[in-house]
Amino acid sequence: MQRAAARVLRGARTPPVRTPPVRTPPVRTPPVRARSASAGSAPRGLVYERHGEPPSVVQLKDLEVPNLGDSDVHVKMLAAPINPADINVIQGTYAILSPLPAVGGNEGVGEVLEVGGRVSALKPGDWVIPADTGLGTWRTRGVFPEEKLLKVPSDIPVLCAATLSVNPCTALRMLTDFETLAPGDSVIQNAANSGVGQAVIQIARASGVKTINVVRDRPDLPQLVERLMALGADHVVTEEMLRKPEMKEIFKSTPKPRLALNCVGGKSTTEMLRHLQPKGTMVTYGGMVKQPVMVPVSAFIFRDVRLRGFWMTQWRKDHAQDQESVAGMMDTLCQLIQRGQLTAPASTEVPLQDYRAALEASMKPFVSSKQILLF
Ligand SMILES: NC(=O)c1ccc[n+]([C@@H]2O[C@H](COP(=O)([O-])OP(=O)(O)OC[C@H]3O[C@@H](n4cnc5c(N)ncnc54)[C@H](OP(=O)(O)O)[C@@H]3O)[C@@H](O)[C@H]2O)c1
Known part of the structure; x- marks a missing residue:
């Protein structure tokens, strides 16, 4: 078979299934901190309050406006995939579970909006991805401790950055x-x-x-x-x-x-x-x-x-103090992306409000297309 040049493959877009936004009380995201993070309207996120099948237990909710601590970073999420492990976490069958209620999603990319007074390695406009699991990436905005984030180049395709950390x-x-x-x-x-x-x-x-x-x-x-x-x-x-x-x-x-x-x-x-x-x-x-x-x-x-x-x-836990290995791994992958040798997986981009269709598609066999939520 003839080999074609490497290229970004995108799956067919899912038909836009419009689900009306569910308006429920905002989910508290502790802890309360000194300064209020500002970025217009309240953040929204895909929240589950109990374990079960994701299309039935996940709801789009307003999240409480978070406060920004000195070591915190206020992030506007750009895109986040739905991975099999995210599904298993919501089902309650994965090895690590988040305390409930929780915002779903372990992977994604966001843009820094503002940083706390003691944050030196990140600035507004930088792109960040989770440094570890359990961040709850399926949200429009969030305030996260600096150590939970890794900076990535903002000149790589957004879908590559969104699917890089896992x-x-x-x-x-x-x-x-x-x-x-x-x-x-x-x-x-x-x-x-x-x-x-x-x-x-x-x-x-x-x-x-x-x-x-x-x-x-x-x-x-x-x-x-x-x-x-x-x-x-x-x-x-x-x-x-x-x-x-x-x-x-x-x-x-x-x-x-x-x-x-x-x-x-x-x-x-x-x-x-x-x-x-x-x-x-x-x-x-x-x-x-x-x-x-x-x-x-x-x-x-x-x-x-x-x-x-x-x-x-486990690898991330074992290398938590070995920033050189983590940085080396991220550099290698970002260079492959920048050279066009590593592209995003075949994917379907889904607006946040169509999350139910995306969750359902992510659980079907033979779809061959990663569902990626866009915020
Ligand atoms: N251990 C780790 O650190 C680690 C890290 C990343 C991912 N993972 C795991 O790796 C797996 C893949 O993750 P991903 O994000 O790459 O998944 P993905 O893109 O959603 O792809 C799922 C894959 O599983 C195949 N599949 C589903 N059901 C199957 C079955 N019954 N028999 C054979 N193949 C089946 C699908 O093939 P079809 O197209 O034929 O349906 C597809 O190739 C997941 O189990 C995930 O949790 C583990």
Whole structure:
């Protein structure tokens, strides 16, 4: 298949489903501080007061006008994606949950409106993204402690900045922290059309590492294959093809992978593992099929495969005092974006008031488009 130049892919826009704004009492966002942050009308946000299915428990509400402390930053949010982990947090099934009521969203980009007296690293007009999970990014404005924010260049596309802090960081860490890959080596991954998967394809491509990408079969498979090849994928196969002799063709031109990235679990993982090199590593970072990882005994005995796990939240905790590593990671990713080698995931931009349609779309299979809320 002909490889097209890397480009930003955008999914079809969802039809604008107009949901009337829900006017409910403002949610208190503690603590009360000395100076009032000013920026016109009251901020609004997507709030949940109990856990449950996001389209039914999330409501658009007025938020209390926050006060600005000396170490705080007043931020106008520009865009924020809906990620699977955000859904699981609202459902109450994720490993870390926010105290209720909570504003949804862990990722996004905002513009600094004003800063407290002791804030020195940020100024009005700067773009910031969350430094950690749990910020509650689905809101028009917010006041956040400076240490919860990371500055990013304001000349990168807004959708790249909005989707930078979770998936590209995860992709970069998994490609660098488990195996030392050289140009010409290969990686295999399932859910290759996920946000993480698209970042893996592009980052690997930029470093000369080949990717074997596994996706679920679907009616529009040829279009999906074309999109992933345009991003830089070397091979795209379906989960069923993993079991077929045709896989041998791939390994005539591409070495067996030293690294496998597992986002799915269950059968998909067992089949993918068959193609890993002896002593290779499989990193599990997602469990989309909600089934355990099953590994044949022979894979341990005769191929000595290594099974690892990765959680970006834990990496951030472990590196909280290591600002050099965090800055290095962000610099690497921003440079890839600035060079056009890392683009935003295929996405659908959704105005805030259409949040219900966006939440529903984010939970459907085969959508292949990240829902990104615009404020
Ligand atoms: N551990 C970490 O630090 C970390 C960091 C980032 C993300 N994650 C996890 O990685 C996963 C992907 O996140 P994302 O933001 O990249 O997701 P995303 O862009 O929303 O994509 C979801 C992916 O999952 C696939 N999928 C959904 N249900 C599936 C099933 N039953 N069987 C096989 N594939 C299925 C989808 O494929 P279809 O198109 O076929 O539906 C799609 O490729 C999530 O589980 C997320 O929580 C983990």
